[in-house]
Amino acid sequence: MYAFLTTISTWAIPAIIVFIPLYAYMKRVPVYESFVEGAKDGFQTSINIIPTLVGMMVAISVFRASGAMDWLVGLMRPLLDWFGIPSEVMPLAFLRPITGAGSLAFTTDLIKTYGPDSLIGRIASTIQGSTDTTLYVLTVYFGAIGIRKGRYALKVGLFSDIVGFVAAIIICMLIFV
């Protein structure tokens, strides 16, 4: 099953990139002109994201570099110990929604330190793979089209991050312990 899924994953992009233009060409679409026409917007769209992304990255960077997170994790440690949850994975609860690269680095470090087949390694892998970086997705998607009032989108994203985090821990503890 896994080998099958991996094959799909590696073949998907090359197959799509050949199929779309070929199909369009047979439908008499001027494929190259269409490509260039659509591609034009790519630059401006990326540039539109800069202000929102710089603003968000600055706050995230200050928060991480200051050691504020370690302090927050320390506050929660007694509660986790009580449930028998390894508190080593706790920083991921804060890192995962705010920085994809940061939480991936942290997960890699946990896997390196405790081993990929330890409970900590398995929980960290599952958390990392189960949600996307909410703050990044919101910043980029809203930033690209100039939305300043995101309504309840952030609340929904963070809520699903919490649910995903708790679900990852419970599922791993049920399956691997």
Add this chain to the structure above:
Amino acid sequence: MVNAIWIFMLVVGFIAAAAQGRIEAVTEAVFDGAKTGVTVSFGLISVMVFWLGMMRIAEDAGLLKSLAKLLGPVVRYLFPDVPRNHPALGFIMSNMSANLLGLGNAATPMGIRAMQELQKLNPDKTTATPAMCTLLAINTSSITLIPTTLIAIRMNFDSANPAEIVGTTLLATMVATIAAIAADRWYRSRTKSPPHTQHHESNSVPAGP
């Protein structure tokens, strides 16, 4: 809420650094973060330019319409207020498919393109519509069939079974996505026909993105 989180991270970071007597870390972190923001945006350019070109071909060939029709019922359930033949639906479908296959760098341009189409239906160009919030709910929880990056990392560290987390990840991501869609539905129903919708419309900004 984004304002609160932004100021929270800055102020708590400032206090924590000051308490540890290394306030200079804040200055360094500010410019590091700013640089990351610009680097990431520039890194997006190549991906955006390529995929937006590819998507235009698909659009011109009518492929997006077929895709939207194919998975119509699901999309109509999730996006009841987007007209049935609107181009946004095709982009939403391609964004969801790319996410499912774990094609992260293709999913973002398609998602942004979907947002641009949804923006055309938006009376107030600075405030998100419910459809935009639903699209974000799906993307932030993002169902992924194969967490390829994690499997590669586990392989690097000699895991006996690198792929054993595929099942647990799939379960967890499904739970997160169901939670996101449920929460989105709940908020959406609460904001149905609120008195301030009229207000927003009268205040609508004429300019584009």
